[in-house]
Amino acid sequence: MTVALRAHGLELRSYSSDSEFELLVPDLTVHREEVLAILGPNGAGKSTLLRALAGLESPSVGHVQGKSDDRITMVFQRPIAFAGSVLHNVSVALRAQKLPRAIVERRSRDALDHFGIVDLAARSANRLSGGELRRLALARAFALEPAVLLLDEPFDDLDARAQENLSLDLREAVARTGTAVAVVTHDLQRAALVSDRIAVLLDGALRQVGPKSEVLNHPVDFETARLVGMTNLISAELDAQGAAWVLGERSIPTTCRDVPGPVWVGLRPEHLKLDVGRGEGESIGDGRVTAHSSDGVLTTLSLEWAGQKLRTHLVSGRGVAREVSVGNRLALSLRPEDVHVLRRDVDGGL
């Protein structure tokens, strides 16, 4: 894939009266036609990294490299509208480039149409709702046909439906224009939905970058595992046969054949199955339901298993999910290849 933007050996420090912050990014690339999600909790340095990529922050060491004639555009966390109509907002940067009027008009209308706000073209931008303003900021950025587009928390102040629509619109726009997009978000679901690759930022340090499935299923350390939704993290002892023993009583089968010792066993909730006798995965015994909740689509079960709290998801309204109640004992199973093993005394996966 063609590299559109690369940050290399980036070190950026900022000081204030009561805090000191350091951003360390050894190597990060954004490719054409892909969406890179930069995922991290609040205060991890995501926005600072995005600003550095946009050239708005100067690193003390390292550099950000893109093609000299490539345009890098950024949409800020609080979308900013200029005084004037929606159409003025989208067209002003194109007019400033002295493009022919017909091209300005066509690109502006196309961008507004793509983000579903072409009907609002004549409306004053300061009368838009939060969601409409967000769409305007994205339409304005895409109308410029930038080589790289940097988006800071673009899903804020949108309801669930609008977030989903925006994710799809964004994917469609990227496929159509070939733009390289980096999206900063603290929302794992959004990151997973919109991205091709995920970069994990924790305490100002880039912990892991890779394809979405790689980061979600094989996080490099305990904190990253928690951040990417690997909620089942169990302290265990790995033996030479790849069985991870919990409290010396019950074991979890893994495909790991490394040196025996203390480990964290990680399992995504969607990979912990109810054993209903279909022979899917290997049985790990019973767990007791301690709580359950449903959002109408997915039912989340909390289970107590070998003194550990585990979590799994079921499709709401089907099978066990219809009749489950607290105190039920359910047979559990998993596939050894879904189990991720992390050394417990050192950061880093096996």
Add this chain to the structure above:
Amino acid sequence: MMELDAQTLLSISLRTLEVCLTSLCLALALGVPLGIWLGGRPFPGRRVLLGLVNSGMGAPPVVVGLLVAQLFYRSGPLGHLELWYSVQAMIVAQVLIALPLVVALVVAAVASLDPDWQLQVRTLGIPRIWRTWLLLREIRLGLLAAVIASLGGILSEVGAVMQTGGNLEGETRVLTTSILMYTQMGRFESAYALAAVLLGLMLVLAGLLTWVQYGERR
């Protein structure tokens, strides 16, 4: 000539407008860029400069008039320019009175923008001249407020223009100084006639600007 005929009234009114509008244009030309600069990103010494601007807003016009008068007095530092008791000296004093108002209101307008506004414009690749135009559009209500406040201040100013212009008939006599003169002479009818013109001018100008401002808010 102490008679207030229509010709004299027109001449005084036109001179008043000339002095005030010229002063206003100069104050805007100097104050708007200064306000934009001061209202932008922080830099060392910014607070000191803002403190000076705020102090300037509260400076008594008569003190400003005193300083300008001494500057242009025959034996003063700029006495060789022979501008004492001239329209130009009056304009200098008026500009110094209006400038802090313009700067302070532009600073407030720029500072009220989203902190990322300027960065957003930059990352859209908009050239500097367009950026300035966009910024002026963005702070237009603050600019209008600056114009209304400054105009009100300099149109009604009397002390400084008397000190620097001297109320010379046919040369530096303006509405406020004439009103003062006729009042001192006990010619209240003439003073009231001039006051009516001054109030009318202020009402027309302020009304016009308020109408523009209200139209922008709708």
